[in-house]
Every structure is written in structure tokens, then in C-alpha cells.
Amino acid sequence: MKILLAPDKFKGSLTARQVCDSMTQGIRLAHSDADIVALPMADGGEGTAEVLTLATGGEWLTIPVLDPLERPVQASYGISSGHQTAFIEMSQASGLRLLQRSEYNPLKASTFGTGQLILDAVQRGVTHMVLGIGGSATNDAGIGMAAALGWQFLNEKGEPVHANGGNLSLISRIIPPASPLRLTIDVACDVTNPLFGPNGAAFIYGPQKGASPDDIETLDQGLRRLAGLIHEQFGVDLAEVPGAGAAGGLGAGALFFLNATLKEGVKVVMEQTHFVDHLRDADLVLTGEGKIDNQTLQGKLINGIALEAKKSGIPVVALCGTLDANPQDIRALGLTAAFSVLTHPQSLDEALANASEAVSHTTFNLLRLLSRNTD
Incomplete structure (x- = not known):
């Protein structure tokens, strides 16, 4: 199973590289022999x-x-x-x-x-x-x-x-x-x-x-x-x-x-990172950002990734801190699904401090759900 990791930063808590690392930890716990390609991304703005x-x-x-x-x-x-x-x-x-x-x-x-x-x-x-x-x-x-x-x-x-x-x-x-x-x-x-x-x-x-x-x-x-x-x-x-x-x-x-x-x-970022080449033969794309909302629908990173993956029929799942999008928005983005990594009420400071662990745990649960190996 080839999994392409292509997240943006979680602003205020994790760089895109750190998000990839946390996703990788969760995948390894759930699917130890997965082929993981980590490709930290950005939308053209800060970072x-x-x-x-x-x-x-x-x-x-x-x-x-x-x-x-x-x-x-x-x-x-x-x-x-x-x-x-x-x-x-x-x-x-x-x-x-x-x-x-x-x-x-x-x-x-x-x-x-x-x-x-x-x-x-x-x-x-x-x-x-x-x-x-x-x-x-x-x-x-x-x-x-x-x-x-x-x-x-x-x-x-x-x-x-x-x-x-x-x-x-x-x-x-x-x-x-x-x-x-x-x-x-x-x-x-x-x-x-x-x-x-x-x-x-x-x-x-x-x-x-x-x-x-x-x-x-x-x-x-x-x-x-x-x-x-x-x-x-x-x-x-x-x-x-x-x-x-x-x-x-x-x-x-x-x-x-x-x-x-x-x-x-x-488009600049996807060109420079050769995203399409990395996408080839992928079974799943994991992306994400700190908040998924109306701005995500307006040509930002997740939308660009989902549109490109859709051409090859590859499912794209997004993780985020705050999920402020309804099912219609998720489908409009071209995403298979989107999940918040926050599992219980907590302050902003707590959420930022625990972001890495939360991303890892959510990725683990997602991969266990998708994997045939449920032992």
C-alpha cells in the first residue's frame, strides 16, 4: 500500500514536515509495511x-x-x-x-x-x-x-x-x-x-x-x-x-x-515538488491543515491536491484541527473524507501542545479502518 503524505502546516503548532512525521508514526502503528512518501506542502503563502x-x-x-x-x-x-x-x-x-x-x-x-x-x-x-x-x-x-x-x-x-x-x-x-x-x-x-x-x-x-x-x-x-x-x-x-x-x-x-x-x-508548489510524479501509483493521499473551512474551498492547497488526485481516482483524506465544513463542502473539495484530530474538549493551548500526538492517533485509527489487517 503506497500512501502519499501531502499536508500543509498546522499553523501555530506543527510545520508541514512535523505533520508528515506524526502521520508516519500513526501509519506505522497500523500498517507497518506501508510504502510511505512524505511530501510536506504549502499553499504559496508563509512557509x-x-x-x-x-x-x-x-x-x-x-x-x-x-x-x-x-x-x-x-x-x-x-x-x-x-x-x-x-x-x-x-x-x-x-x-x-x-x-x-x-x-x-x-x-x-x-x-x-x-x-x-x-x-x-x-x-x-x-x-x-x-x-x-x-x-x-x-x-x-x-x-x-x-x-x-x-x-x-x-x-x-x-x-x-x-x-x-x-x-x-x-x-x-x-x-x-x-x-x-x-x-x-x-x-x-x-x-x-x-x-x-x-x-x-x-x-x-x-x-x-x-x-x-x-x-x-x-x-x-x-x-x-x-x-x-x-x-x-x-x-x-x-x-x-x-x-x-x-x-x-x-x-x-x-x-x-x-x-x-x-x-x-x-500550482507553483505542486510543480516544484513534482507532486504528480509522487502521486503515481499511490493508493491513498493524506493531506491536511490547521483549519478546513470556506477558505479551503477557494483554491487552497487541499482543493488543489484533491482535484489532481481525482484525475487518477485516488482517494484523498484530510486531517485538521478545526473542521468547519459540512458534507457538501467536503464533497465539493473532492475529498473522500475529512476528520478533526481533536477528540475531546480542550483549550487552544492544549490543542496546540498535543497536536503531534493527536495527528498520529487519528492517522492510526484511519489506517486501521482502511486496512484489511485488523489483528
């Missing part, structure tokens, strides 16, 4: 770079960069074992996670540190890059990132413009670097917002980054200004590209400054 680094036998690097407010900080990224592919999450250098709530300020925040991570990977000779852009503190359309990579932004007097969200409207001319990047870049992007306007980066995501109503207007005007300049100078129209408004306009910035391709996060 994706680490998962992909692990999947490719790579190494995790830490370098000094500037945080969103351009203060020194240590940030990490992964690089595959052959040094061909880099796995970067912009939140490591330019994310809200690096700021106190009182420091949130998308007018001042910059993606410069993300550009530093990219530059470091390029200097190490990578030819491909996977860039996750969730959790941003910024609304600069990627000009900070671009500045770190050699792009110049000048005002009407020909003077350099400091690259942050509040200065977008001051830019009158964009000068590319002498040597463009020579690598392919896939950006994990799960939103479809345009760059500006009522559904754009500033109006939809600005408030959660600390933007006031006046700030939002300033940021939106700046995004419009930058899009107009790019169209005028380079003939590239980014305004209505789905995903251009992701991460404070970094979606658009990645398209233009990096010549990147925007892809669904789950």
Missing part, C-alpha cells in the same frame, strides 16, 4: 520557501537586508541543492511580520529588502526563482525592490526619488539597469486585484497596512502615476492585469521589473 527548499534538498540562507522601514534586519531564503532555483518570500524582508502595529505605514514602507534577497540569489548564480508575495507591509508597486536591483527613479528635475509608496507620484522618469536579470521567475500570487482603483492595491489592502483614507488616495494616485509612466516609456500596460495589485502592487512590479510570471501559489 512555502522553506517547504520547497526541503523538497529540493537545498539549503537555508540568512543575510542582512533592510526591513520595510529600511532598518537592518536578518532575512532568510532557500536555494536548491544544485543552486539553480531560489525560493524567496517577500515577507521575510518586507512583511508586516517585521513591524509593530504602531509602525505600520505604507507611505514609508519599501520593498528594498526583497530586492536585496533577489540580488543575493542572482549573485549566487541561480537561473530560476520562486517568489512568494504574501504578507506585505508595502504599497510601493515594487519600486523599492527594483531600486535594489539597479533601477533608477527620477523626479521632474532629474533628481533621484526615494523608492517608497508615498513617493510614487513624484516619479517622472524610470531608468532601467545596464544589465537586466537573466533568469525566469514564478510569482506565487492568489489574488486577482488590479493595480489601482476601487478594487486595487491601496483601497483593498491599504487599511490593513495602516493607511488612512487620505493615505489611500495618495497611494492610489501614485500607483496610477507609475502605471502611466510605464505605459508611456515602455509601452507596457499593467493596470488591469489580474494580480497586479497583489502585495501593494508588487504583482505589477514583478511583472515589469522582473519580467516574472504570476501563478497560483498551489
Whole structure:
């Protein structure tokens, strides 16, 4: 019996790797000779770079960069074992996670540190890059990132413009670097917002980054200004590209400054981990995440795994902490079944502390149910 383990993390308690380990313990207790393939997964958000680094036998690097407010900080990224592919999450250098709530300020925040991570990977000779852009503190359309990579932004007097969200409207001319990047870049992007306007980066995501109503207007005007300049100078129209408004306009910035391709996060992860190859000849797929709810139905990891497995008629069972989905939702996901690993009332702290044991026990019971060997 071949069992493919492909879970996401249980946020706050277990990494995807640890979930695989706990599932493996339960399987071994119930079915000692099972062929187990452990494939920790992610949905393109937090933790994706680490998962992909692990999947490719790579190494995790830490370098000094500037945080969103351009203060020194240590940030990490992964690089595959052959040094061909880099796995970067912009939140490591330019994310809200690096700021106190009182420091949130998308007018001042910059993606410069993300550009530093990219530059470091390029200097190490990578030819491909996977860039996750969730959790941003910024609304600069990627000009900070671009500045770190050699792009110049000048005002009407020909003077350099400091690259942050509040200065977008001051830019009158964009000068590319002498040597463009020579690598392919896939950006994990799960939103479809345009760059500006009522559904754009500033109006939809600005408030959660600390933007006031006046700030939002300033940021939106700046995004419009930058899009107009790019169209005028380079003939590239980014305004209505789905995903251009992701991460404070970094979606658009990645398209233009990096010549990147925007892809669904789950698809990027499944490609990089060669999920379809591992799925071949599997008898069962075990997946899971901390909570299964409406978001799971909206193109997240479990949905992607179930859809792929369904093509081959392979059953998929999901384990989770909180199961907030009805039978119709479970079927809509393409799952054979879903189970919460919580077996008795307990506090959140207790549930988090006992997560590993709970996953192992639930996996054991599931495999005993499915196995013909009931001795």
C-alpha cells in the first residue's frame, strides 16, 4: 500500500514536515509495511520557501537586508541543492511580520529588502526563482525592490526619488539597469486585484497596512502615476492585469521589473515538488491543515491536491484541527473524507501542545479502518 503524505502546516503548532512525521508514526502503528512518501506542502503563502527548499534538498540562507522601514534586519531564503532555483518570500524582508502595529505605514514602507534577497540569489548564480508575495507591509508597486536591483527613479528635475509608496507620484522618469536579470521567475500570487482603483492595491489592502483614507488616495494616485509612466516609456500596460495589485502592487512590479510570471501559489508548489510524479501509483493521499473551512474551498492547497488526485481516482483524506465544513463542502473539495484530530474538549493551548500526538492517533485509527489487517 503506497500512501502519499501531502499536508500543509498546522499553523501555530506543527510545520508541514512535523505533520508528515506524526502521520508516519500513526501509519506505522497500523500498517507497518506501508510504502510511505512524505511530501510536506504549502499553499504559496508563509512557509512555502522553506517547504520547497526541503523538497529540493537545498539549503537555508540568512543575510542582512533592510526591513520595510529600511532598518537592518536578518532575512532568510532557500536555494536548491544544485543552486539553480531560489525560493524567496517577500515577507521575510518586507512583511508586516517585521513591524509593530504602531509602525505600520505604507507611505514609508519599501520593498528594498526583497530586492536585496533577489540580488543575493542572482549573485549566487541561480537561473530560476520562486517568489512568494504574501504578507506585505508595502504599497510601493515594487519600486523599492527594483531600486535594489539597479533601477533608477527620477523626479521632474532629474533628481533621484526615494523608492517608497508615498513617493510614487513624484516619479517622472524610470531608468532601467545596464544589465537586466537573466533568469525566469514564478510569482506565487492568489489574488486577482488590479493595480489601482476601487478594487486595487491601496483601497483593498491599504487599511490593513495602516493607511488612512487620505493615505489611500495618495497611494492610489501614485500607483496610477507609475502605471502611466510605464505605459508611456515602455509601452507596457499593467493596470488591469489580474494580480497586479497583489502585495501593494508588487504583482505589477514583478511583472515589469522582473519580467516574472504570476501563478497560483498551489500550482507553483505542486510543480516544484513534482507532486504528480509522487502521486503515481499511490493508493491513498493524506493531506491536511490547521483549519478546513470556506477558505479551503477557494483554491487552497487541499482543493488543489484533491482535484489532481481525482484525475487518477485516488482517494484523498484530510486531517485538521478545526473542521468547519459540512458534507457538501467536503464533497465539493473532492475529498473522500475529512476528520478533526481533536477528540475531546480542550483549550487552544492544549490543542496546540498535543497536536503531534493527536495527528498520529487519528492517522492510526484511519489506517486501521482502511486496512484489511485488523489483528
